[in-house]
Amino acid sequence: MSREQQAVQQARKAFLTARSKPLDYRIKQLQNLKRFIKEKTTDITNAMRKDLHKTANATQLFEILGLEGEINLAVSKLAEWAAPRPVNKNLLTIADDVYIQPEPLGVVLIIGAWNYPIAVTLQPLVGAIAAGNAAVVKPSEVSSHTAKVMELLPLYLDPEMYQVVTGGVPETQELLKQRFDHIFYTGNSTVGKLVMEAAARHLTPVTLELGGKSPCYIDKNCDIRIACRRITWGKYMNCGQTCIAPDYILCESSIQDKVINEIQKCIQEFYTNDPKSFADYGRIINQRHFKRIMALVEGSTVAIGGDSDESECYIAPTVLRDVTSGSKVMQEEIFGPVLPIITINGLKEAIEFINEREKPLALYVFSPSKKVIKQMISETSSGAIVANDCLVHFTISDLPFGGIGNSGTGCYHGKYSFDQLSHLRSCLIKKLNMEGVNQMRYPPHTTEKLRWARILLLKQVNLARWRQVAQVAVLAALAAFVVQRFLRR
């Protein structure tokens, strides 16, 4: 038996003991996960520095803070999320118990990515644990130092229930042959298809957090200085290796120079004159991606940056001007610190440009005009849309985070993670009395019976509203009584 098969088998065996069902157990595991992050902060930040040249503060701010927030939310809300959810009844079921019961799915496979290895591998795990599942966690081998730190998870979590399997493509392929109850994959669309194909063989549902080219439209009537600050921040964070980074800019040619100037000012402010020697500027994850990104620049005009150092996998914050839709840089998700500007004649053309392409994970529009924003929202589609900023929708746990079409399927964060990794089972609890009511459905069928069936099945009853009405009526009666008895002299 392979190591991967063993891991899945152990996880399933642990799940079948039912010890992950009680909420206490899940809360304890979540708290242990929190301890892991806190106690191993130094190991994590050191690993991130080695993998992605991230500073300790950046790791805290952009990975650990979010993860802690998710854990805290899950712990505080778990009882509410896991409780039966009553639903509205009809006349026929008025005396019955009707509710949706969240249940664990079983064994969840979580395949992480390398760009925010802690966040995108462990945030889904929070949902898996909260929902009562067992899990097999496969951190990305590309962020190898962080993967090594994640191997310490069994020291904190129930090691049979939550398994960590490290390795590369062969190990992942072996894992994907096994049967899971859900597969949560973060990565690119090409591999996303392979994951879904493998899942299909076992009818395993999937969540695919993929990517794409997230467009960023700058209206000429906006505060270009502020727009560029926010875009610069969102683009060059983690050296452009963010799934929701603004991939390219769309704007009118009349503002292209201003946009370039403002971005240049921001780059200087954020990363100094020499980003290469500045601690808060990252590196490309490896040589393969370095070469890939540098090749994308070919054929385009560099407006800012462009310099690089292969030995360090360093690429300067770069802006390309007058980029055409046929150029290399517009054929794939950049996932690097290269920001092409494409000029178009106004909003309509921008919308057409966006709609000719695959649905992106995120869409950004900078404009003071509600009309422009409204038009952009209603005439395009994307996982999410943010007006007048970048990336920050990721931090609102009540907003579902996920893609559409090529950018993914399913969503998570906050309660969505819990629901995504649960089975929401419909429950109707009847009694064995009132059998007379059922006559209308039994053969021999008659017109009269059918008439009753229609009445009982088609009318919905909102008990909550009836209760409200009843309460108001009682209060009104009470008020009338008080007025009568005590206030009228």
Add this chain to the structure above:
Amino acid sequence: MEKQVVDDLREVFQSGRSRPLQYRKQQLRALLRLITERQADIEQALKQDLNRNTYNTSLFELISIENDIKLAESDIADWAAPQPVKKNLNSALDDAYIKPEPLGVVLIIGTWNYPWAMILQPLVGAIAAGNAAVVKPSELSEHSARLMKELLPLYLDKEMYQVVTGGVPETQELLKQRFDHIFYTGSSMVGKLVMEAAARHLTPVTLELGGKSPCYIDKNCDIAVACRRITWGKFANCGQTCIAPDYILCEPSIQDRIVEEIQKTLLEFYQKDPKSSPDYCRIINTRHFDRILALMNECTVALGGESDHSQCYIAPTVLRDVLPHFKIMQEEIFGPLLPIVTVNGLSEAINFINTREKPLALYVFSSNKTVIKRMLTETTSGGVTVNDVLMHYTLDTLPFGGVGNSGMGRYHGRHTFNQLSHHRACLIKSFAMESLNDARYPPLTAARLHKANCAAIGDASLKQHIPLPTLLFFKVFSLKNHFKSI
């Protein structure tokens, strides 16, 4: 041809015609007119396909479709409206909401046992959500398929909603095309092929599959009533219902009583000769007829067992003392054979259920709350009805769908709308308060990290529903600190 259909639909969808709610309501009303005005034709087609009579057609198909259409029409404004969400401190003054949007072109592959409901109920959701749709009715219920192809374009926008008929080759050709969602009802085996085809385009799927839905009868219950309800649910549509109770689990001591009660009920429902009862249906075709008959081979017939190949008629049949390794326990029966498997009590029943694939439905009959609780907490299934069968299907507020081998995704009522929509996260910020963003910009100093931590703590208390004034206090407080640090 299939590619052309999909390309045309995509073009029509992109024209934006299906976006206005008025359009969608109009289409829904037209669909309602279709099933009311052409009810007689639909009943006639179903009589030819399944020997279904008019009452059964209404009861099992038309009422559900009518319910979904009326509900969608009356509630669509609410369903399609942006839903505001709770924000965090940093977004307190922004607009944050979830906007339901159409996906695009949806493929709906129906099945033959309830050909109208299995196509039109998903179609109601597709229309309400603003999508275009390709509808592929099952060729096995050929009269219904032919009628659907004729009628849909007469009532609905024929450019936005198209019917493609045909068999396996046509379905395979359709599955090569790119859709924005595929909604499939049928068997697990074909479900895998559908999902594999969908994977090539990263198309999300809803799979309403099947399996063996167990039915546990506790010895402490009103066995007469239990058997009435089970008999109704099992033999309706001649057992060809995805959520029919597939087999019974009970203790040996009550097996005889169960057989007796089912016998009484059968007599009441279908009289002495079910073959001549207008309320008893037929098997869809000879292939399934042969398949079902073969399942009886090793079994002991307690009731029924008669058949007539020329009519695809199989009598309501109960089999006793069935063993787990019998053929009849290896696949979904989907016919009027009801095996009884005896077990020694609840734990054994639960174990029996859990060693098999997760079923689409699970039934338990008991007056004992502890028994019910144990059955519910120690097993899983798509849905559950306690002390009855099938009925969780009829309540549109309960999402209908499977888990594991019995499927993924759910529908009915608003759930169909949600399943066939994209819930787009929207965050509208303003250009103001840029200074508050300083904490996130490089250089990432300890002071900036501290500010971010404060915001996170504020967020945590915000989750406890701190009112807006306190929230604003935090904002001002962090502003104060910002000015201090300059």
